[in-house]
Amino acid sequence: MGSKVRVGLVYGGKSGEHEVSLQTAYAVMGEFDYSKYEIKPFYITKQGEWKTGAVLHNRPSSVEDLRNTTDEAEENGFALAPLFQGLNRSSKTTGDEPRIDVIFPLLHGTFGEDGTIQGLFEMANIPYVGAGVLASAVGMDKILMKKVFAQEGLPQCVFRYFNRTQWERDASFFIMECEVSLGYPCFIKPANLGSSVGVSKAKNREELINAINYAFRFDRKVIVEEFVDAREIEVSVLGNDDAKASLPGEIAPSNEFYDYKAKYIDGKSTMQIPAHLSPELTESVREMAVRAFQSIDGSGLSRVDFFLRKSDNQLFINEVNTLPGFTPISMYPLMWKETGIPYKELLDTLISLALSRHAEKQRIDFTGEASQS
Known part of the structure; x- marks a missing residue:
């Protein structure tokens, strides 16, 4: 490692939280001590394309500039090359550019904090900030998370859950179960999403049904929770x-x-x-x-x-x-x-x-x- 730590900052992504990720990346870039670190930007478009560019020595002037810090010539396969250099014995990537020392993922939501990209970093054998594959996946899936919390003995609100296939087969059963077990009002959430995207509060049966159908836009599993004042x-x-x-x-x-x-x-x-x-x-x-x-x-x-x-x-x-x-x-x-x-x-x-x-x-x-x- 050289005198400065080279940090690969990964942001954007395919999820509905793409814009949130850009805000987070912009804030983080403004707080790094550039006497200690070099920042290598990795921007993932909404279509899932990877782009990278020159090392940054200070924060871009605006959030929108984060989309443009990358070079069109350095995209997709080439952009991923520095990440996988850790599998090589060489300390170089292409030309004279040293490899990335550590990855800082700032990808919210699906494909960012659900363990998928963490698996990529594990395969590349590269250090990265934050939770690993298992913790990321469990932390993203509210249903599995609550099951783990229950095993740990942590107190929780009452909840029910089901997937799209179950809902389409017998919606009336799950409506009744929610009404009997949870009552109104209640909260409806996609099981795998963050930043409160897709979350609704239902005060009656019509709102419950609409909220469940809305949550299924964002995931194949839905969780319904009791309201607690x-x-x-x-x-x-x-x-x-x-x-x-x-x-x-x-x-x-x-x-x-x-x-x-x-x-x-x-x-x-x-x-x-x-x-x-x-x-x-x-x-x-x-x-x-x-x-x-x-x-x-x-x-x-x-x-x-x-x-x-x-x-x-x-x-x-x-x-x-x-x-x-x-x-x-x-x-x-x-x-x-x-x-x-x-x-x-x-x-x-x-x-x-x-x-x-x-x-x-x-x-x-x-x-x-x-x-x-």
Whole structure:
């Protein structure tokens, strides 16, 4: 590795959260210490084409420029070449350009935080920031995530789930099950999507049916959850096997619930960091956040979201987001800032964790040979 760490920043992607990814990448680029790092951009178009370009020594002037930091000549197969250089004994890629030292994926949603691209990095044997294949996949699939949480003994809201085939075969059964088990209002979500895309609140049967059909636009599985009159509490987690939790924060949504518009567009949702909680509740939610992170075999970073029921202060875990946003109004970096880790130090730590985790994995014998000599 040279005097500077060369970071491959991957952003864009095929998911519905393409624009969110660009916002996150733009924010991250503005916070890197360019005396320590060189940034190599990898832009994935909405059609799934990979493009790369010259190393960046400062942030582009606008979010839109992120689409144009790449060279048309350096796309698709060529763009992937630097990633797979780790499988080569050579320290060079093409020409005199050294290979990438670590990948920082900033791809939200499908094909970004669901384990698929993490599998690509694993095959390329290259260090990368954030959760591995398993944790990413479980963290993305709300149904599997909730099953893991149940095994861990973490308290959750009541939920039901089904896939498109089951719904089309017997919609009336699932409507009845939701009405009896959950009642109204209730929340309907695609099982595999983030940033509250495709999420709806239903107050009656007609809205329930419309919301389910809407959620099926984004995934083949749908989850329906009971409504809890609760405060929305979030905690940032940082680390690998020795993860730690930030001070908790609280979201007061600008809309009826914390949907895509409230998160990324209107900027009117209010945040309280740290959240106004008793010392006992603060300790409980931080401890529970680390347990949730470890239950899915998390690494690097995650944001863990909770509901705190207003009637009795009962905590319910909602979900783990293994690739939380880094936009200027994102909770993850703001909570760490309040805890004592500023943005630049946070990026340094994430890079260090990625390199450390990669080095630890190199100790694993994948040959399967039984010799102990």
